[in-house]
Amino acid sequence: TVQDLIDRLEAEAAADADPETTPDVGIVMGSDSDLPVMEGAYDALSELGFAEQTDFHDAPDARFTFESYVVSAHRTPELMYAYGETAAARGLDVIVAGAGGKSADLPNMTASIAYPIPVIGVPVQEKSVDSVIGMPTGAPIVAVDAGKSFNAALSAAQVLAREHDELEERLAAYHEDLKGGVADVSADLHD
Numbered sequence: 001t002v003q004d005l006i007d008r009l010e011a012e013a014a015a016d017a018d019p020e021t022t023p024d025v026g027i028v029m030g031s032d033s034d035l036p037v038m039e040g041a042y043d044a045l046s047e048l049g050f051a052e053q054t055d056f057h058d059a060p061d062a063r064f065t066f067e068s069y070v071v072s073a074h075r076t077p078e079l080m081y082a083y084g085e086t087a088a089a090r091g092l093d094v095i096v097a098g099a100g101g102k103s104a105d106l107p108n109m110t111a112s113i114a115y116p117i118p119v120i121g122v123p124v125q126e127k128s129v130d131s132v133i134g135m136p137t138g139a140p141i142v143a144v145d146a147g148k149s150f151n152a153a154l155s156a157a158q159v160l161a162r163e164h165d166e167l168e169e170r171l172a173a174y175h176e177d178l179k180g181g182v183a184d185v186s187a188d189l190h191d
């Protein structure tokens with residue numbers, strides 16, 4: 001039940017776990033119908049060697065990890081509050097939050113509740129861009145363009161990399177690959 005999930009988040013927040021063993025990035029989405037778009041965030045983090053951590057108390061054998069939850073701002077507002085309020089105590093460093101439609105409130109509300117943990121918002125459909133980026137002065141959110149969950153997760157990794165040289169190196173390698181890809185395509189044009 002939703003209450004079980006809330007109890008679990010609160011217990012994890014109270015556990016005072018070693019931050020090295022808890023998820024670094026939290027991915028949340030308003031509905032499982034957002035999954036096809038939000039899978040881009042999984043892809044980006046997986047490419048950087050992050051592992052999905054399904055059990056808070058049982059970290060996989062990877063230096064960097066992420067978790068994911070479906071949290072609806074409208075169907076389960078109490079869960080959204082619990083997730084945002086416990087984010088820092090649960091050891092999360094950054095959250096990637098996606099929602100769609102005209103009721104895309106999850107990224108914005110999570111940004112307000114989880115403050116100061118940075119939230120990167122992903123509008124799941126084009127029409128929700130305004131609602132995700134339209135935050136009032138003093139309550140900011142960082143957001144990407146509609147559907148760009150891959151870039152949102154890369155930004156999340158960049159935030160983390162400020163404190164982790166190893167991740168900085170993985171991002172540098174990723175950027176070298178990107179450059180190599182462009183150079184290859186360019187060379188192919190002349191074949």
Ligand code: RP5
Pocket residue numbers: 029030031032033034073098099100101103104105124
């Ligand atoms: C939003 O409403 C969700 O993030 C989703 O994009 C949209 C529709 O959800 P479903 O009716 O498909 O569950 O809050």
